[in-house]
Amino acid sequence: MAVNANPHEEEEHNDSAIERSEEEQAAYDKAKNGEYVIHHTKDSHDFGFVTNESENKHYGFSLPVILYDEGFHFFSSSSFDHGHKVAKSDGKYFKLNSHDAKIYRCDEYGEIYESLKPWDFSITKNVIVTFLMCLLMFLLFRGIAKSYRTGLAPTGAAKFFEPIVVFIRDEIAVPNIGEKQSKKYMAYLLTVFFFIWFLNLAGMTPLGINVTGNLALTAALALITFIITTFTGNKNYWMHIFWMPGVPVPMKIILIPIELIGMVVKPFALMIRLYANMLAGHVVLGMLIVAVYSFENYFASGAFLGLTFFMNIIELLVALLQAYIFTMLTALYFGAASATAEHH
């Protein structure tokens, strides 16, 4: 009897304990899921495919770490062991902070010095994906260019890419920039279109790549657009900024600062648009995928599975649309920079 009573009592006790922690558990799960989704949209120092968190096993590649802290330090990110170990290099200790995924100086026992952050030039996941994409694009488009040596009819991959290239020339570059001037901008427009499109598509694979949803990359692309616009601007472009034709003189003076701000705001908007769209797309998809397996109900999970599939198709469209819009607006800015008097 005593033996029977005890487990019963314990069971009751356990039940109440579970009931009390259920709300906490829900809140904990919610925070954990949010953290999980955000983590997957971020850059990291290793290329992970599968993580088994309960056993702390990670499957993937380690990537090289390059730090500058009074001299360069090179080592593999495997020496961090995902933030569990302290890496030693040239008498200095470094630790990967698991909260913000950044590298800090620390002492022998892993105590982080908040103020001492080394310069981080590491080949991170985003960097390696960008390099691979550059290589892929180089090989692909070189192959396509070579295929035209044998004849003007497209063969192989060129059959697929020729209409897209022609579309960018005839629908984006020529109407916005003009027949003659558009030629010198075509190389950049094509590069930026395919680069963004391919990286967006790479983000749709289950490898956890989110390069175009990274502010640094979109900032670099927008900066190149800004530099090309500024340095190829002809005298009409500068006249529209500093001495707007066709308006009274006081208005001309008021318009100078506005136009100067506009010069910076345009590429800034390009940068934010691509970054926010891709990041938001990844977060929404991540949240839907989390929702699929956080329900203990086949109908709810199935419904979210369908919704996830639908969102994936929408995101495939968005991947193309964002590349198109970036190229389109870049062409518009180039057109403004190189417009000649007869266009007005």
Place this chain on the structure above:
Amino acid sequence: MMDVSMIGAGLIVIGVGIGIGRIGGSAMDAIARQPEATNKIQTAMLIAAALIEGIGFAALFAA
């Protein structure tokens, strides 16, 4: 948890939604009137939507 900036973010999304919705609706009307000009209308629609979206995102970041 309740934060005033969240209200601001909500207002931004409402504003951007109205703006892009109007562009989309007007583009639909225009395409229905002149189906042969579909390509031009779509391009102009996308540019206008992208510009509104850009301002919306900039405001969301500020919020």
